[in-house]
Amino acid sequence: MDYDYSPTVWKKVVYAGAQMASFPQGARDLKELAELDISPERLRRATERIGDERVAERDAQVAAYEALPIPAQHTVPADQPTPVVACVQMDGGRLQYFDRADPQRNEDDTFWREMKVGCLWSMTSQVSAEDPCPQLPASFVDPERMQRMVREIKGFSGPDASTEDEAEEDRVDERPGRPEPLARSVVATRHEVERFGKLLVSEAYQRGFAGASRKAFVADGSESNWGVWRRHFSHYVPILDFIHALTYVYAAAVAGRVLKEGWQAYRQWAQWIWSGQVNRVIAALELRQQALGEPTKDTPKTAPSAIVAKSLGYLRNQRSRMDYPEYRKQGLPITSTYVESTVKQINRRMKGTEKFWSHGVEPMLTLVADHLSDTPTLARFWRNRPQRLTGSRRHQSTAA
Known part of the structure; x- marks a missing residue:
């Protein structure tokens, strides 16, 4: 050819x-x-x-x-410019994969398999002595938007979030002090997470990220994400995607309540999360759990007690990555919308009920x-x- x-x-x-x-x-x-x-x-x-x-x-x-x-792995390659802010984000998507020799496949299984996607962004921003945006933005207290976000987040609805408009995703984090994205490189693979982590850190080296004055690793609460962070990016500031945190708070606030009552609780808890007062939300959820009772192994996942327990466990596990006021002062991103938008862009080519890859x-x-x-x-x-x-x-x- x-x-x-x-x-x-x-x-x-x-x-x-x-x-x-x-x-x-x-x-x-x-x-x-x-x-x-x-x-x-x-x-x-x-x-x-x-x-x-x-x-x-x-x-x-x-x-x-x-x-x-x-x-040498923590140096900058010759002639490679160094960004002011280096941001690494990772997420997963799904595609259909058919291979008779696939060890993950069984006779009753579907063909859907995970792909892994990483975004490496060079950014610029200013460091502030005070939180440049102490008040929760209005986009996070929009009832219709929050209901849609909760439906789309994995664990509360179906397996994929692919319907939200990408431009709207970018607007979600519009706020004073938000870092300006400059250049993106994308890494995608069907390989296991260990190999994916090597692809990410190799690309970060090529981009000169070691020389950045500020570095952030932003992802949702999946343990595989934070395994990659521990192995390859432990010198980056670990940041839990704010939107994922918020959807867990919202789900717990409205569980077993009429919407008006739940919405009032959500608005208060959301502001606390935004302000970095995660322990106050955890304490409120602990009281809510006591009122509902602890779920058992037979409790449906949709039961209010189960939803509150899930949200409570999530916040307890992730609280060390939720100091959002400090991240904003440092001019760092606090959402993973960049990589989520990228997954959707990749889906346009790779995902579809009629598309089978080998x-x-x-x-x-x-x-x-x-x-x-x-x-x-x-x-x-x-x-x-x-x-x-x-x-x-x-x-x-x-x-x-």
């Missing part, structure tokens, strides 16, 4: 394969916009081939990082993430590819 396509055509082919909703759609767009007549199957093979090359390049980058002495899933995830990144990773790949191919052919010729 390298002899069939010029480098310019290769870029167009891979862009269509990775960015359009499907390979048939990509083939139609190439014919209409670039006058390239290529079948969907050929488009798939071409895209996955380049994706395989990018996966190999990505894995080599990880290996090179791991080969560095530990002190061995091509990792190359595709890598290319989709590359095209969402603001960094020059993909441009550098295309620039260096002819040299790699020439070297490979020369090696093959010598070996023959």
Whole structure:
């Protein structure tokens, strides 16, 4: 195929394969916009081939990082600018994966599997002596919005939150002192979380994040997230996504109450969370739990006592990552909406009831993430590819 396509055509082919909703759609767009007549199957093979090359390049980058002495891993690569604020966020999504040899699959299982997505943002912000936004923003005391958020958060409703408009997500954290995002790089994989963590920390090294004056790791309460933080980013400020915390508080406030009564409790508790007074909310929930009684193993998950117990456990476990006034003074982000929006962008290409992936899933995830990144990773790949191919052919010729 390298002899069939010029480098310019290769870029167009891979862009269509990775960015359009499907390979048939990509083939139609190439014919209409670039006058390239290529079948969907050929488009798939071409895209996955380049994706395989990018996966190999990505894995080599990880290996090179791991080969560095530990002190060198905490330095900035030559000629790499350092951001004022470095922010790492991670989350999960789902796609359909079919492989008869998949050890996770059984006869009664569905094909849905987890993908892992990370966003690495360079940002800029100011440090403040006082909390630049001590009052809870109005967006968090909007009844309709809070009901929608609670429905979409995992654990209180279905497995995915994919309906909220991305622009609205970005507006949720509009507040004085909010850091300004500058450049994003995206990492996505179907591999296990240990390998994903290595991809994240390798990319953070390449971005020069070690030199940032302020660093934040923002995620929801999943233990796998904080395992990655402990292994690779323990020198970053750990921040629990504020919106996840708030939805647990909301669910507990309205559980077993008429909405008006529950809403009054929620508004007070939400302000306490915003103000960093997590222990006051925990104390209020403990009283609420006493009034409702402790749930048993037979108690339905939707019972008020079970909902309050779940929220109480969540806040107890996460309270060390909930000093939101201090994070705002430091000019750090307090929500993970950036990575959640990115997951939805990846879903447009990778997720669908009609989409089943197999061995091509990792190359595709890598290319989709590359095209969402603001960094020059993909441009550098295309620039260096002819040299790699020439070297490979020369090696093959010598070996023959």
